[in-house]
Amino acid sequence: MAQVEVSKKVEPGLRGEGGEKKKFVTIYYMGKKYRVPAGLTVLKALEWAGYRFIRGVGCRGGFCGACAMAYRLPGEYKLRTGLACQTVVVDGMYIAVFPYLAVTKPRYNIEELKPEAGVVLKIFPEVSRCIECNACTKACPQGLEVMDAIQEILRGNLEKAADMVFDCLSCGLCSIRCPAEIRHAWVFQLVRRLYGKYIAPKAKHVEERVKEIEEGKYDEELDRLVELARKDIEALKKMYMERDIEK
Amino acid sequence: MMVNDKYLYFPGCSVKRDAKSYEKTAFDVFGKLGIWVKELDKWWCCGATFGLAVDDVARHLGSVRSLIQAEQEGARYGTYKLLTLCPMCYNTLKRVNLLLKRDPGKLDNIRRYLRDENLDYKLSVEVVHVLPVLYEHRDLIRKNIVRDGSGIRAAPYYGCTPLRPREVAVDNPEAPSIMHVVLKSAGVRVVDFPFKTECCGAYVYAYNRKAVIGKSSMIILGAYKAGANVLVTVCPLCHYNLMLAYNSMKHKPPIKIIYLTELLAYLMGLDDNIPPEIKSFLDGLTPSVEGGGD
Amino acid sequence: MGDVIDKIIKISGRNVNLCYQCGMCTAVCPMAEYMDVKPHQIIRMIQLGDERVVEIDAVWVCASCMACVDRCPRDVGPGIIFEAVRLVSLRKGIDKIDYKAIEDLEAAPTLAMVTASRKYTG
Numbered sequence: 001m002a003q004v005e006v007s008k009k010v011e012p013g014l015r016g017e018g019g020e021k022k023k024f025v026t027i028y029y030m031g032k033k034y035r036v037p038a039g040l041t042v043l044k045a046l047e048w049a050g051y052r053f054i055r056g057v058g059c060r061g062g063f064c065g066a067c068a069m070a071y072r073l074p075g076e077y078k079l080r081t082g083l084a085c086q087t088v089v090v091d092g093m094y095i096a097v098f099p100y101l102a103v104t105k106p107r108y109n110i111e112e113l114k115p116e117a118g119v120v121l122k123i124f125p126e127v128s129r130c131i132e133c134n135a136c137t138k139a140c141p142q143g144l145e146v147m148d149a150i151q152e153i154l155r156g157n158l159e160k161a162a163d164m165v166f167d168c169l170s171c172g173l174c175s176i177r178c179p180a181e182i183r184h185a186w187v188f189q190l191v192r193r194l195y196g197k198y199i200a201p202k203a204k205h206v207e208e209r210v211k212e213i214e215e216g217k218y219d220e221e222l223d224r225l226v227e228l229a230r231k232d233i234e235a236l237k238k239m240y241m242e243r244d245i246e247k
Numbered sequence: 248m249m250v251n252d253k254y255l256y257f258p259g260c261s262v263k264r265d266a267k268s269y270e271k272t273a274f275d276v277f278g279k280l281g282i283w284v285k286e287l288d289k290w291w292c293c294g295a296t297f298g299l300a301v302d303d304v305a306r307h308l309g310s311v312r313s314l315i316q317a318e319q320e321g322a323r324y325g326t327y328k329l330l331t332l333c334p335m336c337y338n339t340l341k342r343v344n345l346l347l348k349r350d351p352g353k354l355d356n357i358r359r360y361l362r363d364e365n366l367d368y369k370l371s372v373e374v375v376h377v378l379p380v381l382y383e384h385r386d387l388i389r390k391n392i393v394r395d396g397s398g399i400r401a402a403p404y405y406g407c408t409p410l411r412p413r414e415v416a417v418d419n420p421e422a423p424s425i426m427h428v429v430l431k432s433a434g435v436r437v438v439d440f441p442f443k444t445e446c447c448g449a450y451v452y453a454y455n456r457k458a459v460i461g462k463s464s465m466i467i468l469g470a471y472k473a474g475a476n477v478l479v480t481v482c483p484l485c486h487y488n489l490m491l492a493y494n495s496m497k498h499k500p501p502i503k504i505i506y507l508t509e510l511l512a513y514l515m516g517l518d519d520n521i522p523p524e525i526k527s528f529l530d531g532l533t534p535s536v537e538g539g540g541d
Numbered sequence: 542m543g544d545v546i547d548k549i550i551k552i553s554g555r556n557v558n559l560c561y562q563c564g565m566c567t568a569v570c571p572m573a574e575y576m577d578v579k580p581h582q583i584i585r586m587i588q589l590g591d592e593r594v595v596e597i598d599a600v601w602v603c604a605s606c607m608a609c610v611d612r613c614p615r616d617v618g619p620g621i622i623f624e625a626v627r628l629v630s631l632r633k634g635i636d637k638i639d640y641k642a643i644e645d646l647e648a649a650p651t652l653a654m655v656t657a658s659r660k661y662t663g
Contacts, residue, residue, distance in 0.1 A: 117264055118647030121654055125640035128654035129662055132291050132309035134364060151291055154651045156264030179305070180658075265650035295655040296605060299624035301554035306659065335652055411607035420611060446571040446606035452649070453638050453657035454601050458575040484652045 025091040036089055042097070043067055043084040056099035062086040065169030068141075069097040081139040081173045101172035103183045108190070115198035117156040124187045127153055129180035136174035136184060142167050146174045146184060153191065161188075162195035251281040251384065254330035254375065255317050257340065260292050261483040262333050269483065271520035272512035273332055273377065279515055280387045282380065285324055287316050293339040296450065304356050310343035311357055317372045327371050330380065332508075334482045337376040338408035341415040344374055376409055378481060379417050381511070382425040385432040393516040396435035398532040401510065402475035403427050403437065404466065406485045407446050420444070426507065430479065433514045440473035442466045447488040456491075463492030471500040476532060478504045503528045545592045545629060553625035559615040560584045566609035566619040572602045580609055580619045587622065600626045601637055605660070631663035638662065 023038040029046060036045040043057065058064035067084035074092035084097050106123050113119050121127055127150055136146035145164055152161040170185035178184070212218070228236050262270045277284050291312045298306035314329070321327040331337040347354045348370055358367060381388065403426035410420040418425045423444060430437045445466055448459030467489060470478045480486050489504045505525055513521055513529045521529075550557065566580040567573050573580065576599035586594045594600075600623040609619040630637065638661040640646065646654075 116647070117651065118649070121649075121651075122640075122647045125646070125654070125658070126662075128651065128658040130292065130309075131294070131305055132312060133305060134308075138363070147291075148289070151260075154264075154292055154655070155258075155260040156651070259652070260655070261650040261652035265652070292651075292655060294659065295652050296659055298659070299605065299621045300552045300628055302552055303628075333652065335656070407604075407606040407608070411611050413611050446604050446608065448572070449604040449606065450653060450656035450660050451572065451602060451604050452653060453643050454661060455575060456644065458572060458602055461575070462571055483650050484656070487650050487653055 025089055025093075027089050027092075028094045030096060038089065038091075040089055041085055042069060042071075042082075042087045042089055042093075042095055045089045046084070046095075046097070056097065057085070060085045062141075063169065065171035067097060068101065068171040068173050069095060070173075071095045081177070082141050083169075083171065086141065098172075098176075101176055103172060103175055103186060105186055110193050110197055113194060115158055115194040117153055117158065119194070120153055120158070120187065120190060123190060124183060126180055126182050127187060130154070130182065131180060133179060135177040135179070136182075139173045139177040141171060141173060142169060144168060149188065149191075150182065150184070153187070158191050158194055159199050162192045162199070165191065250283045251387070252380070253283045253324070253326040254285070254328050254380070255320055255324065255326060256284045256286045257290055257293070257313055257317070257329050257331045257336060258286060259331060259333040259336040259483075260295075262336075266333075266483040266486065266506065268520055268522050268525075269332060269506040269508055272506065272517065273508040275512045275517040275520055276381075276508050276515065279391050279517060280384050282384065284330060285320070287313065287320060287329075289316055293336045293343075295335050295339060297339045297342040304353055304360075307343045307346070307353075307357065308360075310340050311347070311361070311368055312366070314340065314344060314372045314374075315361075315366050315368045318369060321372065328373050328375050330375050330377060332377050332481070334376060334378075334406065334408040335484060337374060337417075338415060341374040342412075344370075344372060345414065376417050376481075377508075378409055378425055378429070381429045381507075385429055388429065388511065388515075389432045389434070392434050392514050394434075394514045394533055395535050396433060396514050396533070398534055399435040399477055399510070399529065400438050400475045401430050401435045401477045401479050402440050402470035402473060403430055403443060403507075404470065404478055404480050404485065404489075405444050406480070406482050407444070407449070408482065410444055426479065426481070429507070430510075433511055435477075435510070435514070438470065438473050438475040440470045440475065442469040445469075447482075447485045449484060449488070452488060452491065459488050460492045460495050463488045464496060467493055467496075467502060467504070468500065471502045476502055477510065477529075478502055479507050479510060480504060481507050543590060543592050545595060546587060546590050548629055549587060549594070549622065549625045551625075552628055553618070553622045555618045555622050555625075557584055557587045557617060557622065560588065560617045561615060563614060565612050565614060566617075569608045569612050570603075571606060571608060572599075572604055575602050580623075583626070584617060584619055584622065594626055595629050597626070599623075601661070627660065631661075634663045636662045 024035045025038045027034050027036055034049040036048055056066055058066035062083055062085060069084045070079055070081050072079060072094045073090055108123055130150050132147060134147045140146050144167060149161045149164040165188040168188045172185055174184045291309045293310045294306055317329045405423050405426060410416045410423055413420045427437050448462040452459040467478060486504060509521055509525055518526060562581055562585060564581045570580050578597045578599045583594060583597060603620060603623045605620055607620055610621060
């Protein structure tokens, strides 16, 4: 995370809104010890401690996948992973937040591809290096069956793979745990694109509507509305508010 | 349907993706012979090749996962025999299974790793290849043949993985004969040729394509010169390498490379899943079909 | 003996000193005609502690078909030792093949890709 440490006096023994003494926990960020209020997410706790994040942070709601982090808890060997905006601080936690995970993004033209496993393997040959250690699945903050999705690609079932990784945030945590050096997020993106373009059933009503628009079915109506906007914008607003959405 | 035999089934990636007709015709044949086969609900790539280094436990994980799955389903279905079509899957799964049975240290190592995922393996699964299964049912095969195979001169090609190392061999590794017997039971003329256990070149295609084409060409020509018009294989990788060699030949000999179950399905009259070009080639060798005969 | 040779012995788990150079491995090796150094010669080099063994092309042409392993009268397991020689390089993270150079990779069956990845990439 590209960040600036801003010096800030931390007042110990802060009181909460009701005047009660706030609970504090100790965390270690990049090896340095901080006392932070309990109950905060890692991201907020670090900001409370004085860090300002200008990269490696995004939606703060667990959807963008920008604030990937790894941590260990006291008394256990496990290297745990999560999103800094979704993980609550624990006393004695050791934390590293990753500003960016190096994954080269291959370029391809989706129009020229076919929805086949061979296409995925040509662009991402490392998929065939999977040794099924399951480290990826263990690392996924979304709880996806990452290893199984990679396996579905190997056996040519792109439809199933695309379905399994629909909720991928591209945080990249699986990729840094992977001994086969698979670029999961981009592999899955390609699989979903191939699925969307070539495998998923086409939405007929959308195609029909696009055709109607192209044929000029709505030109007259649109002209009328544009004319109305020019003459009486309030009437147009009223019309918009009162329109029948279901129709 | 009368059930003569029960197996759990491990398909393998290539059978699902690259050798679909191999699997489909195999299932047609199993159905006819009364062999009950249940595909594992979940399975993982076996690794395709057995990791030979003594300290390379991680590479066995895929196989172990599938063995565990088979063990769990085995309790439900009353059979711990895990059937494979692909001999590379057979070879890898069998060797991993054997290693774990013989080496408690490695088993313990893997168990400790998989404990995180609540998985354990109790060594109850037996890995089986399709060749000996068909061999056991050879009499039933004979009874179910409906087409005249006398015009088909089939060279059985075993390759490496069903036979080597000898501890996992499905037959005598130096002079295998079970595929010969199966084909003979199916009523075709069997052509023995010297390269039946020779290596096609396997994964070396990725490093030295010339060597693979050289080896596979030798196998095709060997079978052809011995008088065969059909080269019968059980392995998707052999099939790929043989086709690579065949397509690179300037003068292509009139011999077809096909999967064993495709040929059996044809002779049993189970035509639904035989690729059309193979069906028409075999029709050309069958006397009862118009324009056929040798 | 050097570190490289020690490593080969250790990860193969085999005893090269059992080999009496009968040449069976070379005789049965299907890929021998494409090898720069023949299987029994590679084993001899390891017996003599020659570390240039890691530069030999032949170990990469070995298809692990187990023909030599099965027939070796002294149970040396040449094919298993060749895997160890390959791993000495691969375990440093060095790839022996460039996927981009593989012709018609899209058509290669998964089984071919997985085996090649396991045998040729680190």
